[in-house]
Amino acid sequence: MLHLPPLYPITDAASPEPLSAQIRRLGEAGFPLVQFRGKLLDAKAQWLELHVALAEAAANGGWPFICVNDRTDLAMLAAREGLAPWGLHLGQGDLPAAEATRLPGLGGCHIGASTHSPAEWDAVDAACDHAGVGPFRGTATKSDHAEPIGLDGLRVGCTALRARGLAPIAIGGLGPADAKACFEAGAEALAMVGELQRSTDPATLGWEIQQARWQVRPPFRRDQGIVLLGGSGAGKSTLGRLLARRLGLAFHDLDDVIEANQGVPVRAIFAELGESAFRALESTLLPGLLAEPGVVALGGGAWEAPVNRDRVAAAGFVPLWLAEPPVRAWERVGRDPQRPLAQDRSAFMARCATRATAWSLAPVLLPFGRGPEDLASAMMMAW
Numbered sequence: 001m002l003h004l005p006p007l008y009p010i011t012d013a014a015s016p017e018p019l020s021a022q023i024r025r026l027g028e029a030g031f032p033l034v035q036f037r038g039k040l041l042d043a044k045a046q047w048l049e050l051h052v053a054l055a056e057a058a059a060n061g062g063w064p065f066i067c068v069n070d071r072t073d074l075a076m077l078a079a080r081e082g083l084a085p086w087g088l089h090l091g092q093g094d095l096p097a098a099e100a101t102r103l104p105g106l107g108g109c110h111i112g113a114s115t116h117s118p119a120e121w122d123a124v125d126a127a128c129d130h131a132g133v134g135p136f137r138g139t140a141t142k143s144d145h146a147e148p149i150g151l152d153g154l155r156v157g158c159t160a161l162r163a164r165g166l167a168p169i170a171i172g173g174l175g176p177a178d179a180k181a182c183f184e185a186g187a188e189a190l191a192m193v194g195e196l197q198r199s200t201d202p203a204t205l206g207w208e209i210q211q212a213r214w215q216v217r218p219p220f221r222r223d224q225g226i227v228l229l230g231g232s233g234a235g236k237s238t239l240g241r242l243l244a245r246r247l248g249l250a251f252h253d254l255d256d257v258i259e260a261n262q263g264v265p266v267r268a269i270f271a272e273l274g275e276s277a278f279r280a281l282e283s284t285l286l287p288g289l290l291a292e293p294g295v296v297a298l299g300g301g302a303w304e305a306p307v308n309r310d311r312v313a314a315a316g317f318v319p320l321w322l323a324e325p326p327v328r329a330w331e332r333v334g335r336d337p338q339r340p341l342a343q344d345r346s347a348f349m350a351r352c353a354t355r356a357t358a359w360s361l362a363p364v365l366l367p368f369g370r371g372p373e374d375l376a377s378a379m380m381m382a383w
Contacts, residue, residue: 002110002129002167003363004189005032005323006179006213007206010069012197013040020052026196027057027064029203030368032323032360035089035191037069047074054083061231061326062353065360067112072100079105086110089132097125112169116146121160128166132191133157135172136182139194148172151181158186176205179212203368207378210366214382219363222383225249225293225317229303230359231352232342233329234322235372236297239365242376244295252289253297254282261285270340275301283307290315300341300351304358319362326352 009031011022019041023034036053038046053066065086068075072095075085087110088100097111113124113131124131137148149157158168170178170187175195182190190209199205220226226243228236237253244251255266258281262269269278282302289296290311302308303319312319326349333342342348367375 001162001165001188003360004130004167004169005206005210005364005366006183006189007031007209008033008035008169008189008191009196009202010035010037010191010193012193013038015197019046019049020056023053023064023066024056026202027060027325028327029206030325030366031064031202031206032364032366033065033067033086035067035069036085037089037193039070043071043074046071047077050074050078051081051083054078054085058083058353059349061329061349062356063325063327065356067110070094072103072106075106075109076103084109087112089114092116092120097127101127115157115161116149118156118160121157124161124164124166130167130169130188131161132169132171133161133187134170136170136178137173139173151185154182154187155185162186176208176212179209180215183213183216206366207368207370210368211378211382214378218382219320219365219379220318220383223293225290225315226295227298227312227317227319228296228322228365229298229319229362230300230322230324231326231329231355232300232339232348233331233333234324235332235367236322239322239372239375240295240297242372243379246376246380247295250292250294251297252294254286254289254302255297255299257285257289258282265338267338267340275341279305287311287315290317293317300355303362304355309358309361321359321362321364323359323364323366 009026011019019038026034036050057063057066067087067089068085069089075088078085084105089112090097091114101107111128113128115121115131115133133154135148136154154170161168167188168186169189169191170182171191174190174192179190196202228240230236241251259265283305286308330345330348333339336342
């Protein structure tokens, strides 16, 4: 099933803040995925805002992912310019999902559907990998909403969607007080519009919703090893050491293991042997770190190799994507002489954007501006 962040922000075209600025602000707050919804605006205004948002995200390491609501035409225009969005959200009256994925540039998009009743939960297009379930209650941001389904309806809808391998998203008038009950009902994420617009601190709201999901579905089991993945500068090693200490497990940084094996720093391996040789060393040495439960921090590119993903799964370790905005990571490690792939900002951001597709295959850890101590403590409380 598709892994989604616990809180799924949706833009509000009724707000005086431009849609692109909303997406920028939410991305800076730490949200990795935002839905672009601009139904009150004409097509030209929506296109201009979407183009700005996608271009800014591309320049900032693909952060945040952007899902376009309804406007398949605008998504296709963006794809033609090399700015294909992460996904499309399609309503019951929109283009069928299977047809949308056949359009130029949209074959790799994640497709979501809107669902409101048992007939729709059972008939979601097979091309979709996630679906909204609702409305939970009436909401002022969508005056033409269907009849609210409440918690009981949400539970039935989430069960039906999960049985088909779809990630359910609760939607409709939700606030933080609803989070735990919605996750217990089977929601993978909560979509919010008005609550985020009213919030003076969206990062704290996201942090609270993440902790509510962990209360229902902890990020790891007691008997499970952990593999931390993500970009350079995300803080994997620092968080990994904290978790290992608190769990009484061994900690391994794969880069450090490679250096010890080769007797030279990572930068020398890149300079003398090249990146492909370094990647081969990652795949060769990783299995030895998975022989018994521990905490392992991977290099930024290790998760792109399917063989590494398969080995982690076979060993029963849980992979967790420590998802920091790439801009924040660059501020920490940019031009660090010890990091051969963090010397040029444009190349760094392009590499993050490319790797994010693989990273997002794992469940996500979102710091929302908190440090590793806070993140480790929150994870341990859930455990």
